[in-house]
Amino acid sequence: MTNYCVLGTFRVINDGRDCTPGPPKLRQLLALLLICADHTVSLDDIVAELWDEAPPKTVVATVQTYVYQLRRLIERERLGAPGEELLTTNRAGYAFHVEPGALDAEVFRELSCQSRRDLETGRPGEAAAAAQRALDLWTGPAFAGVTTGGVLDTHAVFLDEQHQRTLELRIEADLRLGRHRELVGELRYLVARHPLDEWFHGRLIQALGGAGRRAEALQAYRDARRILNDELGVEPSRELQQLHLEVLTSDRRPLALAG
Structure with a gap:
């Protein structure tokens, strides 16, 4: 094949x-x-x-x-x-024309869709596994080694967006499975890579809170607020503010997930 x-x-x-x-x-x-x-x-x-x-x-x-x-x-x-x-x-x-399963981008999309369906139907273990299989297909930036023009660049942007959405699916599934401690390092890295992405900030706060690292979760919120203020001149979203409140009032309980 x-x-x-x-x-x-x-x-x-x-x-x-x-x-x-x-x-x-x-x-x-x-x-x-x-x-x-x-x-x-x-x-x-x-x-x-x-x-x-x-x-x-x-x-x-x-x-x-x-x-x-x-x-x-x-x-x-x-x-x-x-x-x-x-x-x-x-x-x-x-x-x-390609055979089913021959093009990695198509397999990636199918696995990503499967992960979303599994998560929506209450099967986070299957969702995390499918999302990880999809992410494992990536070995670098899309079309590496090809001199790309405007059309391929547009496809690359779309693929990169799909990659991030699939990564978010896997992280959300892992949080629902209680893998808070395992996620902290990865989420710190993602926050550093995407400092203006509130979704990653929120998941880091959730992971730290769920791991019982309350002081660090509060610091993560303060860091997010400072970055958003300094870079965009805005306050954290209502979701981040709610997570902050939950950390303040929690007693080492995993934080509730926001959609």
């Missing part, structure tokens, strides 16, 4: 062999086709991705040449089954 990796270093692996195309434009075109797998990518989007506002005069012929070279790669590396047409052409553009 061929595996296509876009969540980190861009790679095409077939039966353990690295079949990633070498020429930068081929890698860029293949990455675009893969992130839109099984959907048609228009010629306009391909041109915008590969050349932005300065396409060559022979742009249509050049794209056709790149597509031909990708088809040669598919055939040479036997990426598909005999007689299978992975890269198809239609009036609207080009589409690359």
Whole structure:
């Protein structure tokens, strides 16, 4: 089976062999086709991705040449089954077809959705496991090793946002499982990385409070308030203020989770 990796270093692996195309434009075109797998990518989007506002005069012929070279790669590396047409052409553009489970970005989305469903149906253990499997698919920034244009950059932003939402799902599931002490170090790191993200501040306060580290939880709230005041000129959200109040009135009990 061929595996296509876009969540980190861009790679095409077939039966353990690295079949990633070498020429930068081929890698860029293949990455675009893969992130839109099984959907048609228009010629306009391909041109915008590969050349932005300065396409060559022979742009249509050049794209056709790149597509031909990708088809040669598919055939040479036997990426598909005999007689299978992975890269198809239609009036609207080009589409690359992949088997279920072959593209890491698609597996990531499926696992993330499963994690959310598990959490919503009261199964935090399953939710945490599914979210962690999804996060483990990432080996670095999306499309690493590819020279990206505006279209791929937009997809990368979307993938990064999905990654953070999935990380939040896993943290919330772990909190519901009572893993407060285990989360403290990770949440301190995330607060340092995202100092203006109140969600991470709130989860750090919850983890410290649930671990019985009341003084540190109160300090975490003070730190969050100072950062928000200094950087944005605002007070903490109602949720953070409520968490602060719960820490003040708690007696080593885990703090209630806010949605």
